[in-house]
Amino acid sequence: FRKVTQFTRIAPSQGNVRFLSSSGSLTLSSLGLKSEVKTVSANEKNKLQQGISTIEVPKSREKKRVSGNKQGLIKEKNPVDIMTAPFAAKSFSELGIPPLLVERLEKEGFTIPTDVQAAAVPTVLKNHDVVIQSYTGSGKTLAYLLPILSRVGPLKEELSDGYETGKKIDIEAVIVAPSRELGMQIVREVEKLLGPANKKLVQQLVGGANRSRQEDALKKNKPAIVVGTPGRIAEISAAGKLPTHGCRYLVLDEIDQLLAFTFREDMKRILDHVGRRPGARGGESNSPLVKRAARQTIMVSATVPFSVIRAARSWGCDPLLIQANKVVPLESVTPAGSVNIPGTPSTTDSSSNVQPMPDVQSLPPNLQHYYTITRIQHKVDMLRRCVHALDAKCVIAFMNHTKQLKDAVFKLEARGMNAAELHGDLSKLVRSTILKKFRNGEIRVLLTNELSARGLDLPECDLVVNLGLPTDSVHYAHRAGRTGRLGRKGTVVTICEESEVFVVKKLQKQLSLSIQACEFSEGNLVIIED
Numbered sequence: 001f002r003k004v005t006q007f008t009r010i011a012p013s014q015g016n017v018r019f020l021s022s023s024g025s026l027t028l029s030s031l032g033l034k035s036e037v038k039t040v041s042a043n044e045k046n047k048l049q050q051g052i053s054t055i056e057v058p059k060s061r062e063k064k065r066v067s068g069n070k071q072g073l074i075k076e077k078n079p080v081d082i083m084t085a086p087f088a089a090k091s092f093s094e095l096g097i098p099p100l101l102v103e104r105l106e107k108e109g110f111t112i113p114t115d116v117q118a119a120a121v122p123t124v125l126k127n128h129d130v131v132i133q134s135y136t137g138s139g140k141t142l143a144y145l146l147p148i149l150s151r152v153g154p155l156k157e158e159l160s161d162g163y164e165t166g167k168k169i170d171i172e173a174v175i176v177a178p179s180r181e182l183g184m185q186i187v188r189e190v191e192k193l194l195g196p197a198n199k200k201l202v203q204q205l206v207g208g209a210n211r212s213r214q215e216d217a218l219k220k221n222k223p224a225i226v227v228g229t230p231g232r233i234a235e236i237s238a239a240g241k242l243p244t245h246g247c248r249y250l251v252l253d254e255i256d257q258l259l260a261f262t263f264r265e266d267m268k269r270i271l272d273h274v275g276r277r278p279g280a281r282g283g284e285s286n287s288p289l290v291k292r293a294a295r296q297t298i299m300v301s302a303t304v305p306f307s308v309i310r311a312a313r314s315w316g317c318d319p320l321l322i323q324a325n326k327v328v329p330l331e332s333v334t335p336a337g338s339v340n341i342p343g344t345p346s347t348t349d350s351s352s353n354v355q356p357m358p359d360v361q362s363l364p365p366n367l368q369h370y371y372t373i374t375r376i377q378h379k380v381d382m383l384r385r386c387v388h389a390l391d392a393k394c395v396i397a398f399m400n401h402t403k404q405l406k407d408a409v410f411k412l413e414a415r416g417m418n419a420a421e422l423h424g425d426l427s428k429l430v431r432s433t434i435l436k437k438f439r440n441g442e443i444r445v446l447l448t449n450e451l452s453a454r455g456l457d458l459p460e461c462d463l464v465v466n467l468g469l470p471t472d473s474v475h476y477a478h479r480a481g482r483t484g485r486l487g488r489k490g491t492v493v494t495i496c497e498e499s500e501v502f503v504v505k506k507l508q509k510q511l512s513l514s515i516q517a518c519e520f521s522e523g524n525l526v527i528i529e530d
């Protein structure tokens with residue numbers, strides 16, 4: 001009988017974890033402990049797991065977190081703090097937003113701003129063009145919505161800022177998102193803050209919905225804010241039915257994805273027309289508002305490759321980079337080399353220079369990352385074992401090919417696990433229904449593709465599984481970021497083949513993460529140490 005001698009501090013939430021010995025298994029309660037992940041040595045592992053391939057893990061991994069890489073694209077050139085943002089704001093009212101809006105936030109249960117909100121809100125209120133970068137689930141949506149709602153709609157403060165002249169006929173804010181789901185999610189967030197009586201002030205213009213109905217609603221309701229996908233916004237704009245020349249705010253959410261080739265034409269239309277009132281440019285004043293055209297451009301993502309910095313410099317006027325703890329001029333950010341991951345499939349939304357900034361966090365610190373090895377034909381079964389071992393309630397599993405999803409759902413359902421597929425070939429209504437069922441717990445495992453990786457806020461999700469490897473570190477970050485939202489616990493497990501382990505190691509290096517090798521054995525998560 002050999003005792004397990006090392007334990008890690010890591011404990012997956014409510015995980016089903018037992019300690020194994022060569023003569024059988026001990027339960028946690030028999031040891032007087034609760035949910036701790038067990039670590040076994042390579043020797044012990046071999047005795048316990050006959051016939052399972054050995055993972056080559058560098059010795060140093062045992063002690064040290066992977067940190068500091070030279071491969072990222074961006075580093076800062078003498079970062080200069082150019083303004084004092086209230087980084088430790090204790091309340092929303094400290095950020096300069098109107099009392100009515102603070103009241104609405106409180107009604108919705110938002111009382112303390114997150115770091116990125118504390119940094120972004122006052123900066124955007126000062127009319128700067130900005131790139132907002134902060135890790136997934138850190139509240140970037142409100143970081144740009146709050147300053148907009150401070151100036152647009154019924155919650156705003158009446159200001160003598162030159163804009164309050166006459167009755168508005170133009171749309172005042174255009175928010176662009178790369179997917180319908182994300183667009184609709186943003187609409188819901190705005191509606192929540194505006195309240196039921198003012199719902200019509202925001203309108204969605206997403207693809208997949210009836211275009212003429214959207215055009216009629218624009219005419220009838222004269223919304224102040226529109227939220228949509230690039231294709232539909234550009235289409236309606238080109239048809240002359242979107243009055244946005246006098247628009248004050250253009251938000252590009254998930255900006256790095258919006259730079260993808262597939263959106264190029266639509267984005268050009270939007271950038272050329274939204275807030276480009278003829279004659280608005282020019283003037284000698286130092287005020288950012290006077291210096292540039294009427295529009296204020298706000299670009300947002302958890303991952304900001306250098307392609308975004310380049311784009312932001314050309315689209316904005318002296319733009320600033322806002323992160324959770326600093327605000328710096330974008331001019332001070334420079335590229336710093338790049339490394340691509342070979343052997344992974346390429347996707348259409350990968351713009352050039354896809355690596356995130358090396359010294360920048362794109363993932364929340366409260367996530368646990370693991371990988372496990374299996375043969376391709378056993379991946380779905382491994383997923384089922386992983387869900388059981390971690391006792392996960394709301395799981396998002398990513399696959400790279402849509403046609404694999406149905407088969408995986410079938411296999412899970414056959415083993416009694418509620419599962420559903422979510423992808424772009426399904427109608428808008430079916431997709432909404434599936435997401436609703438996932439949110440209320442009727443579906444335990446959501447099998448999906450890259451469609452769901454960006455921006456979707458499903459706070460209940462406690463486990464993300466990669467059944468197919470993500471294309472690169474940016475895709476890993478956005479997939480992983482579907483769990484552990486706003487300080488919650490979350491676990492990310494990558495199920496790969498032995499030949500793919502080197503990709504996991506590259507991801508861990510590029511993202512400065514620790515992705516630990518593990519196995520799922522007898523209903524336990526077993527961490528493997530070399």
Ligand SMILES: Nc1ncnc2c1ncn2[C@@H]1O[C@H](COP(=O)(O)OP(=O)(O)OP(=O)(O)O)[C@@H](O)[C@H]1O
Nearest residue numbers: 110112113114136137138139140141302455457486
């Ligand atoms: N100040 C706050 N207090 C409490 N909850 C908040 C606050 N700000 C945002 N939230 C909630 O946190 C969750 C995550 O916010 P949001 O979706 O804006 O994150 P994000 O940074 O945009 O993530 P991603 O990068 O994945 O798009 C949402 O459910 C949102 O309602």
